[in-house]
Amino acid sequence: MIALIGNRPVIQVGRHFVSCYDSQWLRDALCRAKHEAKRDDFPFVDEICQGIFHYLENKCSLRLLPLSALYDKMRRMLVQIGCESIADQLKPMAPPVQVCLLRLVTEHQCGFEMALFSMLQKEISDLIAAGANEIRFYHLKECAMRVRGSTKWDKRCEHLQGEILEFLQSYDPQSQATQSSSLILHMCDVGNAQPA
Numbered sequence: 001m002i003a004l005i006g007n008r009p010v011i012q013v014g015r016h017f018v019s020c021y022d023s024q025w026l027r028d029a030l031c032r033a034k035h036e037a038k039r040d041d042f043p044f045v046d047e048i049c050q051g052i053f054h055y056l057e058n059k060c061s062l063r064l065l066p067l068s069a070l071y072d073k074m075r076r077m078l079v080q081i082g083c084e085s086i087a088d089q090l091k092p093m094a095p096p097v098q099v100c101l102l103r104l105v106t107e108h109q110c111g112f113e114m115a116l117f118s119m120l121q122k123e124i125s126d127l128i129a130a131g132a133n134e135i136r137f138y139h140l141k142e143c144a145m146r147v148r149g150s151t152k153w154d155k156r157c158e159h160l161q162g163e164i165l166e167f168l169q170s171y172d173p174q175s176q177a178t179q180s181s182s183l184i185l186h187m188c189d190v191g192n193a194q195p196a
Helices: 024-036 045-059 067-080 084-089 101-107 113-129 140-148 155-169
Strands: 010-013 016-018 064-066 097-100 134-138 184-187
Touching (some): 010 067, 016 097, 024 045, 024 084, 064 067, 067 084, 097 101, 097 113, 101 113, 155 184
Parallel strands (some): 010 064, 134 184
Antiparallel strands (some): 010 016
């Protein structure tokens, strides 16, 4: 299932907003909580996910729902059905979050490489703290051009794009308090741009 903006609220994850989401992230969070609570015999994960989506589609009057508020509601629901141990272990896990690198460098007025990598580190850390386990980065080429101050793709832009990719690919999720054993970082629009 994919969320349509008119049917479900936008989920706020830190300072980011997710408008298109399916139910897998909720299912993963519930499965993790039941495992942590040593309740692997609990069979109602799919039914709870369906109930949550019914709430989001039909009962939630909010257009913007902070992730923490959704998980508070989920915990109350689990307590009401007698699953306190699972509710106690339920930690926020966000749907996949998309991050536009071009917007990021523009917002932070990032004009040199050192600032770029510390800004990326902070952005990833903030998203992890907000419950993100899967982050999709896009507009890498445009970001490299903006930081380099170039209007045309050249070897310097290509080199910086490679450094950004290397940074994201070598990011160590173990250095952060992630909700799962692995953080997934995607680079969504890396093309084979030819230098000018």
